[in-house]
Every structure is written in C-alpha cells, then in structure tokens.
Amino acid sequence: MAARRPFRWHILVFLAPAVLVYTAIMIIPLFGTLNLSLFNKGPGGVEFVGLSNFATLFGDPRWSASFWNALGNNAWFFLIHMLVQNPIGIALAAILSTPRLRMAAFYRTAIFIPTILSFVIVGFVWKLILSPIWGIAPGLLDMVGLKSLFAPWLGREEYALTTLALISVWQFVGIPMMLIYAAMLSIPDEILEAAEMDGITGTSQFWKIKLPLILPSIGIISILTFVGNFNAFDLIYVAQGALAGPDFSTDILGTFLYRTFFGFQLQLGDPYMGSAIAGAMFGIILLGVCIYLFGIQTRLRRYQF
Amino acid sequence: MKKTYLTALLTSTLLAGPALAQTTLTIESWRNDDLVIWQDSIIPAFNAQHPDITVVFSPSAPAEYNAVLNSKLSAGSAGDLITCRPFDASLELFNQGHLADLTDLAGMSNFSDVAKSAWQTDDGAASFCVPMASVIHGFIYNADAFEALGIDVPATEAEFYAALDKIKADGTYIPLAMGTNDQWEAATMGYNNIGPTYWKGEEGRRALIAGEQKLTDPQWVAPFEQLAKWKDYLGDGFEAQTYPDSQNLFTLGRAAVYPAGSWEISGFNTQADFKMGAFAPPVAAAGDTCYISDHTDIAIGLNAASPNAEAARVFLDWVGSPAFATLYANALPGFFSLNSTPVEMEDPLAQEFVSWRGKCEPTIRSTYQILSRGTPNLENETWNASANVIRGSETPADAAKRLQDGLASWYDPQK
Numbered sequence: 116m117a118a119r120r121p122f123r124w125h126i127l128v129f130l131a132p133a134v135l136v137y138t139a140i141m142i143i144p145l146f147g148t149l150n151l152s153l154f155n156k157g158p159g160g161v162e163f164v165g166l167s168n169f170a171t172l173f174g175d176p177r178w179s180a181s182f183w184n185a186l187g188n189n190a191w192f193f194l195i196h197m198l199v200q201n202p203i204g205i206a207l208a209a210i211l212s213t214p215r216l217r218m219a220a221f222y223r224t225a226i227f228i229p230t231i232l233s234f235v236i237v238g239f240v241w242k243l244i245l246s247p248i249w250g251i252a253p254g255l256l257d258m259v260g261l262k263s264l265f266a267p268w269l270g271r272e273e274y275a276l277t278t279l280a281l282i283s284v285w286q287f288v289g290i291p292m293m294l295i296y297a298a299m300l301s302i303p304d305e306i307l308e309a310a311e312m313d314g315i316t317g318t319s320q321f322w323k324i325k326l327p328l329i330l331p332s333i334g335i336i337s338i339l340t341f342v343g344n345f346n347a348f349d350l351i352y353v354a355q356g357a358l359a360g361p362d363f364s365t366d367i368l369g370t371f372l373y374r375t376f377f378g379f380q381l382q383l384g385d386p387y388m389g390s391a392i393a394g395a396m397f398g399i400i401l402l403g404v405c406i407y408l409f410g411i412q413t414r415l416r417r418y419q420f
Numbered sequence: 421m422k423k424t425y426l427t428a429l430l431t432s433t434l435l436a437g438p439a440l441a442q443t444t445l446t447i448e449s450w451r452n453d454d455l456v457i458w459q460d461s462i463i464p465a466f467n468a469q470h471p472d473i474t475v476v477f478s479p480s481a482p483a484e485y486n487a488v489l490n491s492k493l494s495a496g497s498a499g500d501l502i503t504c505r506p507f508d509a510s511l512e513l514f515n516q517g518h519l520a521d522l523t524d525l526a527g528m529s530n531f532s533d534v535a536k537s538a539w540q541t542d543d544g545a546a547s548f549c550v551p552m553a554s555v556i557h558g559f560i561y562n563a564d565a566f567e568a569l570g571i572d573v574p575a576t577e578a579e580f581y582a583a584l585d586k587i588k589a590d591g592t593y594i595p596l597a598m599g600t601n602d603q604w605e606a607a608t609m610g611y612n613n614i615g616p617t618y619w620k621g622e623e624g625r626r627a628l629i630a631g632e633q634k635l636t637d638p639q640w641v642a643p644f645e646q647l648a649k650w651k652d653y654l655g656d657g658f659e660a661q662t663y664p665d666s667q668n669l670f671t672l673g674r675a676a677v678y679p680a681g682s683w684e685i686s687g688f689n690t691q692a693d694f695k696m697g698a699f700a701p702p703v704a705a706a707g708d709t710c711y712i713s714d715h716t717d718i719a720i721g722l723n724a725a726s727p728n729a730e731a732a733r734v735f736l737d738w739v740g741s742p743a744f745a746t747l748y749a750n751a752l753p754g755f756f757s758l759n760s761t762p763v764e765m766e767d768p769l770a771q772e773f774v775s776w777r778g779k780c781e782p783t784i785r786s787t788y789q790i791l792s793r794g795t796p797n798l799e800n801e802t803w804n805a806s807a808n809v810i811r812g813s814e815t816p817a818d819a820a821k822r823l824q825d826g827l828a829s830w831y832d833p834q835k
Contacts, residue, residue, distance in 0.1 A: 177796055177829070247657020248665050270601050270659025272813060356483065358800065360603050361659065362808050377487035380604070381505075381788065382797035383512055384490055 149397070152390035161387075168391035178388075182395070184363055185371040188276055192367055193344040195280035196287075201336055203284070204291025205329075209321055211292070212299040223296070227289035234286075238353030241282045245269055269354060272364040279365055283350055287343075291336045298332040299325060331415050338407045345400050348373060368396050443731040444474040446499030447720070448492070450485035453687070457751045465747055466738055473731045493518045493723070500726035501735065504549035504719040506538035507788045513721075514541070514548040520722040523547045525733065527740020535758035538716035538784070549719035550739045552748065553755035556773045557613035557713040560680040560688065562673060563695035565593050569676075573699050577646075580702040584653045587676045595653035597675035598810075599661025606647065606806035607799070609679040612785040614701045615643035616711035621783035629790055631833025635824040636817075644809045644816035651810055659811055667691075682773045683717075685754030689767070698772045700780055714782035716758065794830030801826050 155164045172178050207226060211219050229237065245252050247267045256265045268278040302325060310316070310324045348369025351359055357379045359366035374382070376389025447458075458477035466475060478499060480488045486509055492498035493513065502519060504510040513519045522528060523546050528536070531551050539549035566573070566583075569590055574580040584595040600606055619625065619639045627633040633640065655661065655669065670678040671691035678684070680698070688696060703710050720739055722732050738744055745759035753767035756774055765771055787799040801823055808814035814822075828834045 177826070242662070245660065246665065247660055248655065248669065267657035267660030270599070270657065270661070270811075356602060358603055358803060360601065360804070360807060361811065362804060362813060373487075378490065379800060380486065380797075380803075381507075381509060381792040381799040382795075383509065384487065385795075 145397070148390045148393050151386060152394040155387040168387055169395070172388065172391050172395065181363070181366070181371060182392070185366045185368045186399070188365065189345055189347075189367040191276060192280045192283075192347065193341060195277060196284060196340050196344055197337065199281065200284040200288050201291050201333070201340065204288050204336070205295050205333070207288070207292040208295035208299055209325070211296055223292075226292060229286045230289040232286065234349035235353050237282065237286050238350055241285075242269065242354055245278070270361055272361045275355070275361060276365045279350060279354060282354075283347070286350075290339070294332050294336055295329055298329040302328050331412075334407070334412055334415060338404060341403050341407070342400055345396060345403070368392065368399075372396065442472055442474050443728050444476060445501055445728055445732055445735055446476045446478050447501040447503065448485075448489055448499040449477065449479040449503035450482040450505075451503065451718070452479035452481060454752060455479060461751050462744075462747060465743075466735065469738070470734060473735065475735065493725075496725060498723055498725075500723050500728050500732045502549075502721045502723050504539055504721045506716050506719070506784075508790070508793055510539055510549055510719070510721065511541065514546070517724055519548045520724040520726075520729065521546050521548055522550060522722060522736065525550065525736055525740065527737040530740050530742065530759050530761065532758075532760055535716060535760075538789075539719045539721070542790075549721035550736050551716060551719045551758040552739065553718050553752070554714050554758055555717045555754065556682045556756060556776065557609065557715070558680060558682070558698050558700050558773060558776070559613075560670070560678045560684065560696055560698050560769070562593070562670070562676045562692075563697040565673070565676045565694070566697070568592075573697065574702050575699070576706050576708075577702045577704055581649070584677070588653060593676040594655040594669060594674055595676055596650055597666045597670040597678045598650070598654055599658045599663070599666050600807040600810050601660050601662045601665075603803040603807040605663055605666065605679070606810050607787075607803040608785070609681055610647050610650070610810065611643050611802060611806045612713050612715075612787070613679055613681075614646055615640075615786060616713055616781075616783045617701050617703055617708075618642040619786065620709075621711035621781045625783055625786045625789075628786065629833070631831075634834065635827060636820045641816050641820045644806070644819050647806060647809050648812065648816055651812055654810070682754035682756065682770065683752075685767060685769050685773070686752055689753070689769070696769055698769055700776045710776070710780040712776050712780045712782055713785055714756075714777060715784045715788075718755065791827065791831065794827075796826040796829070798823065798827055 152168055153163060153165060154161050155168055156162075157164070172182055207222075210216060211223055216222075244250050245268055247253060247265070253262065253265045256262050266274065268274040306324065306328075307320065310320055315323055345368060347367060351365050351367055351370050352373065355365050355370075357370060357374050359370045372389060372392045373379075375385055375392055378384030455477060463475045463477065467473070476499075486505065489498060489502065490513075493502075493516075498518075502513070504513075504519070510519065514521075527550060528547055533544070535551045535554075536547050537544070539551065540547050561573070565571075565587070569586055569592075571583045571586055572579070574583045587593050587595040598605055598609065616624075619628075619633070624633060624639060628635070628640070635641075651658075655675065661669075666675075666678065667684070667687070668691075669675040671688055673692070673694055700710050700712055720736065722729060722736060726732055740759075742759055742761040742763070745757035745761065745763050749755065749757045749763045749765055749770075750767075753765060753770035754773070756770070757763040765774065787802050792799040805814065805819040805823055809816055809819050824834070
C-alpha cells in the first residue's frame, strides 16, 4: 500500500510571489475599475446604476460619436501596424538570419534601440524632425527635389493618424524582428539542408520552409500588436496632447479614456464614465484575444523537431 | 530594563519630533516656469517675517496639473496650499470639501468682489482662494519691424489687416505667429482675445449665461469670422506649429505680431533682443469702446486636509497683503495684481497692458464661468472649434452652431 503522496507545498510557495504581485497590481484594479463603471453620481451621492453608463456611452449621440471615432482611429492604427510593422519585422529577421550578412549584430542592435526609448523622446524627436519650421524633413526632401511632397503632416486631419502610426512602427519594429529572428534561428539546420538537397533555396526556401515554421510566432506577434495598439496612449498624448488634434482625428481609446477619467483643462474628471470606457476597452481586447486563441491559434499547425 | 528605557526614549523623540521642528508648507502649482522666482524672491521675503515656516514650491506640468491635483487630493497626498484655477475646477474642489473656506481670512478684505468672483460659490457667500493675479490679452508686436516697414500701431480692424497685409507683402516677417497644433492658443489667444470687442464684454458674457443670447448670434459668430481671416497671415505649415514654436518664431524675430496673453511678457523680455510693444484687440471702427479680456487667472487656497492649517493661514494672509502684490507683480511682469491697492510696475510692456484697464471695458473669458460645467465642455469644444475655423476645416457658422447645440444639450437657460 503506497503512502498517499504528500501535498506539494513548494508549488504554492513558488507561485505565490508572482500571483500575489499580479493580483495586487493587475487583477484587483481591473475588477475595481469594472465595478466602478456600474456606479455614477446621483442626487444622493454615488449610487449603483447598473449598465446605464454603458447605455450613455453607446446610446448618447455625443458620447457614442466620440467612442466610435476613437475606436475607428484605433482600428486604423492597428491596421497600419499589421500591414507595415509586422511584414517589415519579418523581412528584417529574414535578412538578419542570412548567414552571409556581415555586421548582423550591429544592425540588430541599431534597429532594436528605438524600442527601448521613452515615448516622450520618440514623440519629441519626431515632432522636431517633421516640424515645418525647424524640422529636417522639409530640407531633406528639398535636397532630392521633392519639397512639394512636404506637408505639415502632424497638423493635417487626413495624415496625422497615419503619420503617428508610422512613427510607432519605426519605434517598435524591433520587437517582431527579434521574435521572428529567434524563431528562425530555432529552425534546425537539417531541415534547411534537406530543403537544399531538394533544390529549394533562396526566396522559395523562405516561403516554403521558413515561413510555415514561424507562423505560430507571427500569430503571437499579431496578438501582442493588437493588445499594445488598443492600449496605446503615450505617443498620441505626447505628440498631439489630450485633445488628440487636429479635430480629434488622432483620438484613440486611450486618449479618450484619459480625457474622460482624469478630466482636461476646464473639463472635470468623470471616473464613472471613464471606467465605462475602460470596461469597453477591456471587452474589445478580450474579444480580440479570444478570437485569436480559439479561432486561429488552435488551427495553426505545429511542427515537432 | 535598560532596553525598555531606551525604547521609551526613542518613542518620545519620535512623538516630539514634529512639534519641535519647523512647519513645512508645500504649494501645489502649475506654474513650473516660476520655480526660480518663488525660491529666490517670494519665499525669502515671506521668511524674513516668518522664519519659523518653511515653504516649498512644488509645481507640476500645466497640462497635467488638474488631473494630478485631483488624484493627489483624493489620495490625501496633496500639499498644504493649492494654487487655484479659476471658476469651476476650484469650485468643484471646494464642494467636495478639498478646499477650506477662507471667507473670514483677514487678507481677503484687500480684494474687490470682481477679483474674488472666480473663487466664490455661485451666491458669493463663501470664498475659498486668495486671488493672486489676472492676465490680460492683446497683441505683442516687434516694434523694430513695425518701424522698418513704416507701420503704425493698429487700433481698428481695418488698420490691423492693412498692417498684416503690408508685413506679408514685404515678406521679411511672418505676419502672425500662431499655430493650431496645440489648439488652445486659437481659443485663448484668438477667440477670447478679440471676441469681447464683438460681444461687448461683460454684457454679452452675462447675457449668454442668462440665456438671452446664443452662440449663433452674429456677435458670437463674428470672432470666428475674424479667425477664419487669420489663416492667410500665419506661417507655412501652421497646422503643425506648436505653442513653443510660435513663441520662438516671435522672439527670434521671424514673426511680427504675436496674439498674446500678458503672461508671455517675462519670457519674451529675456528671449527677444528687439524692441517690443503691445496693442489692445482692434475695434471695428475708430472711436468704438474697446473691450479687453482681463482674466482672473490664478489664486491660492488651503487644502482642507492640511495638518498645518495654522501656518498655511499665516501664509495666505501674507499673500493677500499689498507687499506680496508688489513683489509678485514685479517678479512676474504680466501677472497683474488683483489687490485693491494699486501696484507700481517697472516693466514698460506690462505697463502698456495694464494701461488698457483705464480706457477699455474689462471682462473675463466667456467660457469659464458656469458654461463649462457640463458635457460637452464648452471651453474644450471652443479650442477645437477655433482651431478648425483657423485651419478652414469648419465654417464660422458651423462651428458656432456646433458649440450652441453642445451647450443647449445640458445648459437649461440655453434650451
């Protein structure tokens, strides 16, 4: 008769620090915010109002116009990242993993460095570069005879959001590059050699052998981009201020939340409506992540080496 | 036994510590530009009379001040003295019990009712901040440039545009230094600068609050129509020009006229190496009454939760004294004292601004009192609308209609 296995306390002990810290600084505030979104100021102080904050957010023409504008802008911001940042990241990783490339370590570092810069620095530097008054962008374009292409991009409604998205791409392109690069390095040489034996080399080797093997990493990057973009705030706030000008054309969910929750200038903060917006953001991100996890990730084929 | 004695000794030191030490007062403020002035002249002057009270000036960035202050007050970590924004932002803090009632403070008797109005309850029964200063709007110009181009200082609208046309035709200077990137300049230094001339200052402002006039009335659309004309006189790429860009364009001598608030004076005095002058917002026709925005802008109140209320009241009493008024107005030319005792100022540009108080009718910014209480917030909407009108992406009539609809959606007298 074997003795019952003793309870493995060490598992709890080792998990405890991370679980406690995560609970204290992430889970409790999250539920606190969701809870706050069900309250609002009434005639007799703060009272429970159920979902009426959400009804205002989606039902009131002004609130819903601001919300859909922010969501639309956020979707465009995400789309630019998916269409520009991730393909460039993959391409850079493919180039870096070419064995004949010299100074690969230098390029890798140089491309990754903007990622570790503060948003404040990135926002400020790019505002200066693109400034129509002091910036070097007009001068550089002039040197190649394309001065006519220059516009005060950050100040025009039709370009401002795209410009900011591209600045963000410039800053963060190092992350997909690094993740894909790591995935590519983990592809065993035997597979690539076998491919070469079969006559698959160069570009077709990338499309037929490497790309299918790194698809799970691309999936992870997409979901990281999605979560990052729908939580974005800093760059817009630094470059365009909390009113996300011109004419709210760069207003994303993060800036909309900030303005509502903390107030701005003469507008007083409204933590209850702010929490409702935060709740909606949480829902959107949760939905996106679920679609990915259950709809896409389970269908990805995995290869065991 | 010895250990117990030691513990008792240590405990008693801990308890006695705060009572023996000096009282330290911390001031919350958005005026981070003024840090040096507070440290070098204002606080030492106060300490000359009250050496037992240490004062620390601890400012945060202007754009974040309200949000930071509200969070700190809710969390109970705010300083003893709170620099007060005018009207509703501070009134709300008072209603929430974050600001103490200062109605009975002796220094308060040195201020007129108008000066105190920005920091009182709607019925005027309770005052909660000691008024420090107001700012006056107008235009600062490059006097050397005006002389070189042979332009006289404009007094009427026609002269104003003639001057701008002449500067533009010459091409050496950008006629007007203003951008729309940060939005607030368009509203504060544009709309609320020239606006009082059209809506007749207090008369229009009070009628709007009473619901007798609407933002779509001609006198309220007119300032937008003027702003729409400004577009042609702004520099290349003004859409992306920020507030510091505009300041630098002017002080580097690249722009001739700067739509200004008087708070710029001290900065411009140190930056610009040319002669500067100022003119009041131009009137429609020669001989018309001129109106200026003499906006009650800054005051200081007491955090109701402050443990050092006694010392803080001593400090606030001193802020209300004529001695402080003279010190502050001269240390910061462009922030005009609200004290009933007249203050002598040395700066010529500041003297020019304050001289308009004698010949023009003063008012405050139209959007500040009562009208920015609801959602959508009229002040923030005005920023957006003014910037849109200057950029030309919204017509003056459309912008006025949008503001009126927004205001009418929550403000009963306008429904």
